[in-house]
Amino acid sequence: MKSGLPGRHWQDKDGLHIDVRSLSPPQPMVAILGQLDQPDQQGPVTVHHDREPIYLYPELAERGWTWKLVAGEIGEVRLILSRPS
Amino acid sequence: MSFGASFLGGANSRLLPVSIPLRFFLLGLVFQAAGWAVLLTNAADLAGFNGGLGPVLAAVHLLTLGVLTMTAMGASYQFLPIVTRQALMRFWPARLSFWLVAAGVIILAYAMARLWPFGLDLGAGLVAAGLLIFVILTGDNLRRASGVPVVAAHGWLALVALSAVVIAGFLLISDFRSGGLGDHQAVAIFHMVLAIFGFMGLFAVGFSYILVPMFALAHVDISRAAWAQFLLSVFAIIGFLLGVQTHRGPLMIASASAGFIAAAIYIWAMWTSLRAGMRKRLGVSFLLIRVSWGFLLVGVFLGGAMVANVPVPNTPALFGFVVLVGWLLTFLMGVLQRIMPFLASMHITDKTGKPPLLSSLTPKRPLLVHAAFHFLAVGLVSVGIVVNSAILIRFGAASGLVAVAAFAVFSGHILVQLRKR
Numbered sequence: 042m043k044s045g046l047p048g049r050h051w052q053d054k055d056g057l058h059i060d061v062r063s064l065s066p067p068q069p070m071v072a073i074l075g076q077l078d079q080p081d082q083q084g085p086v087t088v089h090h091d092r093e094p095i096y097l098y099p100e101l102a103e104r105g106w107t108w109k110l111v112a113g114e115i116g117e118v119r120l121i122l123s124r125p126s
Numbered sequence: 127m128s129f130g131a132s133f134l135g136g137a138n139s140r141l142l143p144v145s146i147p148l149r150f151f152l153l154g155l156v157f158q159a160a161g162w163a164v165l166l167t168n169a170a171d172l173a174g175f176n177g178g179l180g181p182v183l184a185a186v187h188l189l190t191l192g193v194l195t196m197t198a199m200g201a202s203y204q205f206l207p208i209v210t211r212q213a214l215m216r217f218w219p220a221r222l223s224f225w226l227v228a229a230g231v232i233i234l235a236y237a238m239a240r241l242w243p244f245g246l247d248l249g250a251g252l253v254a255a256g257l258l259i260f261v262i263l264t265g266d267n268l269r270r271a272s273g274v275p276v277v278a279a280h281g282w283l284a285l286v287a288l289s290a291v292v293i294a295g296f297l298l299i300s301d302f303r304s305g306g307l308g309d310h311q312a313v314a315i316f317h318m319v320l321a322i323f324g325f326m327g328l329f330a331v332g333f334s335y336i337l338v339p340m341f342a343l344a345h346v347d348i349s350r351a352a353w354a355q356f357l358l359s360v361f362a363i364i365g366f367l368l369g370v371q372t373h374r375g376p377l378m379i380a381s382a383s384a385g386f387i388a389a390a391i392y393i394w395a396m397w398t399s400l401r402a403g404m405r406k407r408l409g410v411s412f413l414l415i416r417v418s419w420g421f422l423l424v425g426v427f428l429g430g431a432m433v434a435n436v437p438v439p440n441t442p443a444l445f446g447f448v449v450l451v452g453w454l455l456t457f458l459m460g461v462l463q464r465i466m467p468f469l470a471s472m473h474i475t476d477k478t479g480k481p482p483l484l485s486s487l488t489p490k491r492p493l494l495v496h497a498a499f500h501f502l503a504v505g506l507v508s509v510g511i512v513v514n515s516a517i518l519i520r521f522g523a524a525s526g527l528v529a530v531a532a533f534a535v536f537s538g539h540i541l542v543q544l545r546k547r
């Protein structure tokens with residue numbers, strides 16, 4: 042996990058969580074890609090967002106990560122990002 | 127669809143059909159070629175140009191309205207809903223604004239070149255109707271932009287400036303037809319300064335505060351610098367226009383100096399973002415963007431020099447060319463080559479349901495050729511203006527056409543991928 046990035050991040054049993062709900066563009070993307078670009082980051086990473094991050098997908102694909110939308114809280118868009126081995 | 131996505135009404139409800147921004151960008155490319163072609167065939171008129179109807183004014187509007195405004199419209203329709211979290215409620219007004227401005231630019235530019243009075247009115251009317259839709263749609267979106275106040279402030283002022291530019295445009299053409307405007311020169315300067323620095327400049331600068339940190343993946347707070355730049359820019363524009371109306375040289379020079387400092391602060395903020403960015407290899411697009419910032423400083427400096435009567439040969443034409451092509455067009459082409467593959471990839475999925483790689487949508491060679499010939503064009507035409515050489519200007523315009531052709535190859539590659547999937 043890299044500190045100094047925007048948003049809230051914490052480590053849980055299921056891996057790293059990043060909450061970018063309070064951020065304005067382009068900071069959510071910076072927060073998420075900043076974590077994914079860490080050499081030791083293998084995923085899965087759970088992202089808590091307030092909208093579907095359509096602009097993130099091309100960047101994820103470029104890095105070889107996949108994403109899945111899962112159920113979240115009301116008003117939340119939750120994604121699980123993983124890097125297929 | 128998962129709960130989260132369905133709860134929000136689905137991602138794609140926010141996804142503008144790719145054909146909307148692309149039609150603006152692609153027609154902008156056609157107008158850019160037309161602008162260079164007009165310059166190629168009227169090269170002898172450029173160096174001494176100091177306003178007034180004719181082919182050079184047509185080329186200016188092919189560039190400002192046809193390329194810069196068209197592209198700004200496409201980019202706003204695409205990006206503002208994301209920034210403000212508000213979808214465009216309907217797509218047809220955006221499409222209608224495209225057709226109105228497209229038809230208007232063709233008629234207006236033709237009428238300016240051929241001194242055709244009815245065409246001036248018709249073209250200006252169509253352009254104004256299209257821009258009115260754009261102002262309403264964008265204003266409606268900006269109204270709800272709470273997270274990024276400094277970007278919204280730039281956007282608002284740009285829209286106000288655009289409205290004033292169009293009104294002044296009508297006054298200018300009606301004066302050509304039937305006279306009656308007291309000080310034509312002062313209105314022409316008002317129109318030009320607000321068009322370049324008020325509308326297009328503030329628009330480009332405002333968008334940079336989102337796009338540059340996004341491309342560079344930068345987490346750095348530049349909002350104080352951005353506000354300082356914004357306030358100084360407002361002071362510079364209003365002060366300069368007041369100075370022109372009241373014929374006060376010192377006020378104009380003070381305002382131009384404030385504009386220069388504002389430009390320097392903006393560039394400092396951009397460099398700070400790039401330095402802090404996690405992505406260091408930004409490719410040829412950022413070569414264009416960085417060089418464009420240099421031309422911004424040169425342009426504002428030339429504007430000040432013109433007011434202070436510093437003897438630079440053919441300053442009016444040189445100033446116009448440096449800010450419109452050196453700064454704004456170069457910046458725009460840098461940004462465009464970054465966002466076009468992005469837009470396409472959001473709309474394409476392969477057999478596994480994934481988008482194609484951005485790198486596969488960004489062929490490098492055409493972009494390198496584009497950059498080389500674009501820089502050659504800017505250099506040759508600038509020198510051609512200073513030494514009053516129609517031949518150099520002609521070669522420059524021809525290089526500009528090659529640059530556009532290279533960019534068309536790049537765009538064609540993206541279109542083919544879009545059609546294939």
Ligand code: HEM
Pocket residue numbers: 176177178179183186187190191194195249250251253254291292294295296298299310314317318321322325326442446
């Ligand atoms: C209805 C729309 C418009 C009309 C009718 C119009 C008309 C004109 C006219 C008649 C002039 C020549 C002034 C003179 O020297 O006597 C002029 C200059 C100029 N216009 Fe427009 N204009 C329009 C929109 C725009 C827009 C939207 C932009 C920029 C985005 C723009 C940028 C410029 C610039 C930069 C010049 C200065 C050219 C120079 O003297 O170097 N115009 N316009």
